[in-house]
Each structure stands twice: as structure tokens, then as C-alpha cells.
Amino acid sequence: MSIALLYERSENDENGIKLTAQQLGIELAFIPFRKIALSIGKDGFSAKTKGKDYTPAFSDAKVVLNRAQSKNRRLQASYIMEVLGKKAINSSQIEFVCYSKLRTLLNLHKAGIPIPKTVFVPCDATDVMKNGREIHNEKDIADLFEAEIPLSEGIVIKADAGTHGKMIMLSKDRAELEANIKETKPGIINPIGVVAQELIEKWFYDLRIIVHKEAGKEPQCYHTAMARAGFKDFRTNTFLGNLVFHSKLPQSVQDLAVKCGKTLGEGTDAWIFALDAMVDVADKKNADEEFLKQQLDSAAQAWTGVQKVKADETRLTAFEEWNKKLEAAFKTYKATTAYENVNRIIEESVEQNQRALVFHESNSCPEFWENTRLATGLNVAEPLLKSAQSLVDS
Ligand SMILES: Nc1ncnc2c1ncn2[C@@H]1O[C@H](COP(=O)(O)OP(=O)(O)O)[C@@H](O)[C@H]1O
Numbered sequence: 272m273s274i275a276l277l278y279e280r281s282e283n284d285e286n287g288i289k290l291t292a293q294q295l296g297i298e299l300a301f302i303p304f305r306k307i308a309l310s311i312g313k314d315g316f317s318a319k320t321k322g323k324d325y326t327p328a329f330s331d332a333k334v335v336l337n338r339a340q341s342k343n344r345r346l347q348a349s350y351i352m353e354v355l356g357k358k359a360i361n362s363s364q365i366e367f368v369c370y371s372k373l374r375t376l377l378n379l380h381k382a383g384i385p386i387p388k389t390v391f392v393p394c395d396a397t398d399v400m401k402n403g404r405e406i407h408n409e410k411d412i413a414d415l416f417e418a419e420i421p422l423s424e425g426i427v428i429k430a431d432a433g434t435h436g437k438m439i440m441l442s443k444d445r446a447e448l449e450a451n452i453k454e455t456k457p458g459i460i461n462p463i464g465v466v467a468q469e470l471i472e473k474w475f476y477d478l479r480i481i482v483h484k485e486a487g488k489e490p491q492c493y494h495t496a497m498a499r500a501g502f503k504d505f506r507t508n509t510f511l512g513n514l515v516f517h518s519k520l521p522q523s524v525q526d527l528a529v530k531c532g533k534t535l536g537e538g539t540d541a542w543i544f545a546l547d548a549m550v551d552v553a554d555k556k557n558a559d560e561e562f563l564k565q566q567l568d569s570a571a572q573a574w575t576g577v578q579k580v581k582a583d584e585t586r587l588t589a590f591e592e593w594n595k596k597l598e599a600a601f602k603t604y605k606a607t608t609a610y611e612n613v614n615r616i617i618e619e620s621v622e623q624n625q626r627a628l629v630f631h632e633s634n635s636c637p638e639f640w641e642n643t644r645l646a647t648g649l650n651v652a653e654p655l656l657k658s659a660q661s662l663v664d665s
């Protein structure tokens with residue numbers, strides 16, 4: 272056996288990878304990466320859970336699909352595998368860069384890719400002295416940010432290693448800015464300092480673009496992105512109440528996305544990224560907002576059908592059957608006029624404003640089964656498995 276799927280828990284994405292591997296005739300081994308003892312010493316390396324010895328699974332694996340969800344665990348997993356002589360998708364180098372929004376943006380910027388203006392201040396908002404006394408740095412940090420980004424246009428404070436919209440905070444005035452800076456505490460999702468970004472006037476949607484590379488082949492960008500859309504929150508993350516659509520991508524955007532992939536994947540033969548991008552639409556809006564809001568409201572009603580299936584616990588026990596229900600519900604949602612209308616507005620907007628697109632994040636282990644796959648038609652498990660296979664063959 273050559274390809275192993277490493278995960279903390281087998282959720283929909285992992286079950287989807289297993290199902291796709293079956294369909295493609297690719298054999299997969301499984302490596303749990305939570306309650307397992309990885310031991311190194313004079314007896315060599317072993318990997319054992321309470322019930323099973325996984326050492327052979329480790330030795331037999333040539334390529335590891337790293338699906339550990341926590342960024343730290345994922346970085347550790349790729350690194351361990353590489354030292355053990357295996358290849359990981361993605362590599363520890365890639366995990367290290369994607370771990371941090373700042374590190375990602377630094378690399379993209381260096382390659383000349385458009386990004387939102389981003390400011391990093393290495394100082395933490397609060398310093399706690401040995402005697403317990405607190406020193407507050409919010410005002411100084413706010414001054415540093417304000418000197419770089421006009422506050423009247425909005426400043427976004429973000430946890431450097433956060434996910435799912437956590438600790439992404441918008442400030443429109445000085446009091447908000449200081450309060451938001453104060454909220455950032457050094458910890459696992461924000462190891463150090465404070466990151467601020469100009470507010471991109473992205474209207475109601477942003478994009479998630481998939482790029483991947485197989486060993487020995489040129490990188491590819493999938494022609495259609497997932498669009499997350501809605502006016503519920505300036506963060507378009509779906510569990511904040513926003514909806515999912517798709518958008519065809521102009522060639523210029525696909526080319527830029529490939530360039531992002533090449534930059535972030537430099538030095539590795541195979542990789543996959545889900546790039547987050549925003550379009551600075553500003554006042555170049557191609558539809559009446561009242562009409563758009565009506566369409567989003569009716570799309571939201573149709574979306575409840577999808578949500579109902581997502582909440583159905585049978586996904587864990589009868590995955591394939593549940594998946595059929597999910598696909599059917601999504602198809603019904605996509606067939607609504609409201610979906611078609613919003614999709615058209617997004618596609619026209621992306622086309623018109625393609626020069627105003629900025630990349631702001633790269634996800635190295637994206638969720639895909641429930642939304643990206645059904646909205647865009649790309650089952651990310653396929654490029655993932657093909658990339659792994661290409662490494663086995665190379
Ligand atoms: N500078 C910004 N301007 C406007 N919206 C932003 C900005 N940064 C983030 N957002 C919104 O918040 C969402 C989450 O931010 P992101 O940086 O992708 O972090 P994560 O997805 O890891 O939580 C984005 O998808 C976007 O909708």
C-alpha cells in the first residue's frame with residue numbers, strides 16, 4: 272500500500288476521499304492522528320493506538336494525504352512523515368506558510384500577486400509583567416495601523432492563524448479599532464502580534480479557487496470557483512449564515528491563481544490549495560441591490576433543504592446514502608431561479624472587476640465535500656488523490 276489518509280476524525284471530507292478512492296480504484300491505508308502513540312528510541316519507530324499497531328501502515332506509506340484539521344497537528348504530521356522519508360500533501364513547508372495569513376501574504380506579495388494591504392505589528396496588545404501588572408499597547412498599535420491604513424475606510428483586524436472567520440473584526444472608528452486590538456490575545460490562533468488589513472469593498476461575495484499540481488505536470492486552476500455570498504456578515508463564511516454559489520473564472524484570474532500556487536508550492540512536486548480571493552467591487556455594482564437581496568432571501572429559503580440534510584446524523588453511519596440525499600437537495604437548490612440570478616450577477620461582477628481581485632488566504636486542507644464540490648462540480652478528492660498517485664509514481 273502506498274497512499275495513506277491521515278486524519279483526526281473521519282468526517283464527510285475524509286469519507287468522501289475514501290469513496291472517491293474506491294471509485295478511482297486507488298487503495299488507501301488509514302492513519303489515525305489523535306489517540307496514537309508515536310514512539311522513537313533505540314528500538315526504532317512505532318505507532319500504536321490502544322487497540323492496534325499502525326507501525327506497518329506507517330512503513331508502507333509512501334505518500335500521506337494529510338487531513339488533520341488543527342493547523343498545528345497538520346504541520347506536525349507533515350513534518351513527521353517527511354522525516355520518516357515520506358511525502359505529504361501538503362508538505363510541511365507549505366503547511367508552515369499557509370498556517371499564517373501573514374506568511375502567505377508575504378509570499379504572494381513577493382511574487383507580484385495582488386493582495387489587500389496588510390500591516391503586522393509584532394507587539395502584543397497586552398503585556399503581562401512578572402508581578403501580574405498589565406501594560407496596554409492598544410493605543411500605540413492603533414496609531415501604527417492608522418498611519419498605514421485610512422481608518423475611515425475600515426480596518427480589519429485578524430488572528431494570523433485563525434479559521435472560519437474567528438477573530439476577524441471590522442473597525443470603522445478609533446474606539447472600535449482599539450477595542451478590537453485589545454481582543455487579540457497571543458494564543459494558538461494568534462501566536463504573536465497583531466495583523467491588520469485594509470477593508471476590501473467586496474460587495475456581497477468572495478471566492479474560493481482551487482489550484483493543484485501533480486508531479487511531472489503543469490499546475491492547474493479549476494475553471495469555476497465557489498462563491499460565498501450574502502449580506503449577513505462582512506465575513507462571508509457560510510456558517511455565519513451566508514450562502515454558496517459558483518462562478519466561472521476569467522482566464523486572467525485562473526492565471527493569477529496558478530501563479531499563487533506556484534509561489535506557495537515552490538520546491539514541491541505536488542500540492543493543492545484552496546485560495547480565498549476578494550473582488551474590490553466598490554461602487555461598480557452590476558445589479559440593483561434590492562433585487563439582489565430579494566434573490567438572496569429566496570435562495571436562503573431553498574438552502575434550508577440542503578441544511579436539513581447536512582444536519583442529518585446518518586451521514587456518519589450511512590455515508591453513501593446520505594450523500595445521495597445531499598446531492599439531490601443541492602440540485603434542487605441550484606435549480607431555483609434565485610440561484611441562477613445570483614450566480615449570473617456574481618459571474619458578471621467577477622468578469623467586470625477581474626483586475627480588482629486580491630488574494631488574501633490559502634487553505635492547505637480545505638473542506639470540500641459539502642459545498643465546493645456541489646457548487647462547482649469539482650470533487651477536490653480527485654485532484655488530491657491524483658496528486659498523491661503522481662508522487663507514488665514519480
Ligand atoms: N480585508 C478584508 N476586507 C474585507 N473582508 C474581509 C477582509 N478580510 C477578511 N474578510 C472577510 O472575512 C472572511 C474570513 O477572512 P479570512 O482572512 O479568509 O479568514 P478565515 O477564513 O481563516 O477565517 C473572508 O472570507 C472575507 O469575507
Ligand SMILES: [Mg+2]
Pocket residue numbers: 547632
Ligand atoms: Mg478564509
